[in-house]
Amino acid sequence: MSITAIRGFNDILPGDTELWRHIERCAWSIFRTCGFGEIRLPIVEKTELFMRSIGETTDIVEKEMYTFADRHGDAITLRPEGTAPAVRAYIEHKLYTAPVTKLYYTGPMFRYERPQKGRYRQFYQIGAEVLGDESPRSDAETLSMLMKFFGTLKIQGATLQINSLGDASCRPAYKEKLYNYLKERAGELCENCVRRIETNPLRALDCKAAGCIEATSSAPSLVDSLCEPCAVHFDRVKYFLKLYGIEPLVNPRMVRGLDYYTRTTFEITADNGLGSQNAVAAGGRYDGLVEELGGPATPCFGFAIGMERLAMLLNREQVAAAPLTVFIALGIDAEKKGVELVSAWREAGIRVVEDFSAGGLKSRMKRADRLGADYAVIVGENELNQGVATVKDMKQATQETVAWDRVADLIKGGK
RNA sequence: GUGGACGUGGCUCAACGGUUAGAGCACUGGACUGUGACUCCGGGGGUUGGGGGUUCGAAUCCCCUCGUCCACCCCA
Structure with missing residues (x-):
C-alpha cells in the first residue's frame, strides 16, 4: 500500500x-x-x-x-x-x-x-x-x-x-444536592461515575450503565431545582x-x-x-x-x-446534478470547430465536456454513456458542411439535428 | 483509551494447510468502417493490507503492525 x-x-x-x-x-x-x-x-x-x-x-x-x-x-x-x-x-x-x-x-x-x-x-x-x-x-x-x-x-x-x-x-446548589445523593449511592455506580462525583456529578445522569440508571432514577431532578x-x-x-x-x-x-x-x-x-x-x-x-x-x-x-x-x-x-453534455468531434475539421462551439455552449450555461479520445463513434458513445452524459452532441463531416450538430438525448434514446446556435437552447429546454 | 468482527483484481465475494488464487460485475478489443444500455466471442488485470514466524508447502495457523467496521467511552 x-x-x-x-x-x-x-x-x-x-x-x-x-x-x-x-x-x-x-x-x-x-x-x-x-x-x-x-x-x-x-x-x-x-x-x-x-x-x-x-x-x-x-x-x-x-x-x-x-x-x-x-x-x-x-x-x-x-x-x-x-x-x-x-x-x-x-x-x-x-x-x-x-x-x-x-x-x-x-x-x-x-x-x-x-x-x-x-x-x-x-x-x-x-x-x-x-x-x-x-x-x-x-x-x-x-x-x-x-x-x-x-x-x-x-x-x-x-x-x-x-x-x-x-x-x-x-446550578451550584443543585450540584451540591446531587453530589450528596451520589455520594450515598457510590457503591451502585460504575467506576467512571464514581470518579465523576468529584469532577462533574451531572454527567452521572446520562450514563448508560444499568447500575447508574437505576441508582440515579430517584435522584433530585435538575428541572425541578x-x-x-x-x-x-x-x-x-x-x-x-x-x-x-x-x-x-x-x-x-x-x-x-x-x-x-x-x-x-x-x-x-x-x-x-x-x-x-x-x-x-x-x-x-x-x-x-x-x-x-x-x-x-x-x-x-x-x-x-x-x-x-x-x-x-x-x-x-434527491440532489440532482445539472445535466451533462458530452461533445464528440469526428475528424480534424470538426475538432477545430469544436474549440469554438464548446466555449459558446459553456457561455450559454450548459455543462459540457469534450471527449478527446480517438476511436470509432461506437466506443466514444460508450464513453459518453459511462461519463453519465444526459446528452451527446456529435459533429462530423456531414454536420460540419451544413452548420449543424446531432444532439442525442441519452436517456430518451432520441436525437435530432439542429443548427449550432440552437444546441444550447435545445439542451436547456429539454429535460 | 477498552472490547469484538473483518482486510483476497476497480467493486461484491469464493478457494479443507496442498497444482499456475477463481467467479460475477466493471474495464478493454472484436462481431457492428458515423450511434451508448441488450447479446455473443476474445483479452488485460493480484507483492491475498504490511512485516515476521511455524511448515516440505501459508490467502488459510501464530505474533506484531496498519486500516475499516461495530460496540463501549464520548460527541456533531
Whole structure:
C-alpha cells in the first residue's frame, strides 16, 4: 500500500461534495433570511482558549485535542469546536457594540477519538451563534430555524430533546444536592461515575450503565431545582416552540459535555442509519462564556450540526446534478470547430465536456454513456458542411439535428 | 483509551494447510468502417493490507503492525 490519508481523516469525493454543497447552500439560504452573517474563523487557536471555554475536566480537553507546540514553543490547538473561536472573534473585534450579532460558519473540527461510523478525527460542522440576546424567544426562534433547515432537507425521524441546566444562581446548589445523593449511592455506580462525583456529578445522569440508571432514577431532578428566572426562561422556550409548531421532548437527564452551557440545552437525534452516533445537531445557551473569556457579560445561544452525519441521512437521488453534455468531434475539421462551439455552449450555461479520445463513434458513445452524459452532441463531416450538430438525448434514446446556435437552447429546454 | 468482527483484481465475494488464487460485475478489443444500455466471442488485470514466524508447502495457523467496521467511552 502506498501513502494513505491518516486515520480518521477522509477525502470527500465529487459524488459526496455535490451533496455537501446542497446542504451548505440550503443552510446558508435559510440562515441568512434569519439575519445571520457568515464568519470565517481560523482552524488553529491558542490552546488556552479551549481549556478556558470548554472546561479543563471535559473529555475534549483532557484527551481529544490536537495540541502542538509551534516553532516558538507556544501551545496551539486544532479547533475541536466552533463556539469558542466565534466568541473569541466576537470579543476581539468588539462585535458586542451591536445590539445582537448572529454568526454562521462552516468548516472542519478536530478531535482525537477512535473513528467510528459518523465519528471522524476531522469532521465538519455547520454552526450558528446568536450573541447578545437573552430572550427565550431567541432560543425558540433559533431552534425553529434549525428544524426548518432539517425539514427543507427532508430529514426523516429527527427528534428534538431539550433540557435546562440552570445558571450560576441555581446550578451550584443543585450540584451540591446531587453530589450528596451520589455520594450515598457510590457503591451502585460504575467506576467512571464514581470518579465523576468529584469532577462533574451531572454527567452521572446520562450514563448508560444499568447500575447508574437505576441508582440515579430517584435522584433530585435538575428541572425541578431551577431558580425562578431559569424556570420561567425554560417555560417560555417551550411555549414559543409550540407557537412555531415544535413539540420538543423534555429530557431532564440530558447533560452536555461542554462546561459553558447554561439554561437551555438541546440535541437533535435521528435514528435512521446513524448507529450509536445519532446526534446530528446539538447546542444551547452559554450566557457566561463571553464574560469568562474577557468580554462584557453577554447572553448567547448557539448550535452545531454534524455535516457527515447529516449527509448520511440524505439520499443522493434527491440532489440532482445539472445535466451533462458530452461533445464528440469526428475528424480534424470538426475538432477545430469544436474549440469554438464548446466555449459558446459553456457561455450559454450548459455543462459540457469534450471527449478527446480517438476511436470509432461506437466506443466514444460508450464513453459518453459511462461519463453519465444526459446528452451527446456529435459533429462530423456531414454536420460540419451544413452548420449543424446531432444532439442525442441519452436517456430518451432520441436525437435530432439542429443548427449550432440552437444546441444550447435545445439542451436547456429539454429535460 | 477498552472490547469484538473483518482486510483476497476497480467493486461484491469464493478457494479443507496442498497444482499456475477463481467467479460475477466493471474495464478493454472484436462481431457492428458515423450511434451508448441488450447479446455473443476474445483479452488485460493480484507483492491475498504490511512485516515476521511455524511448515516440505501459508490467502488459510501464530505474533506484531496498519486500516475499516461495530460496540463501549464520548460527541456533531
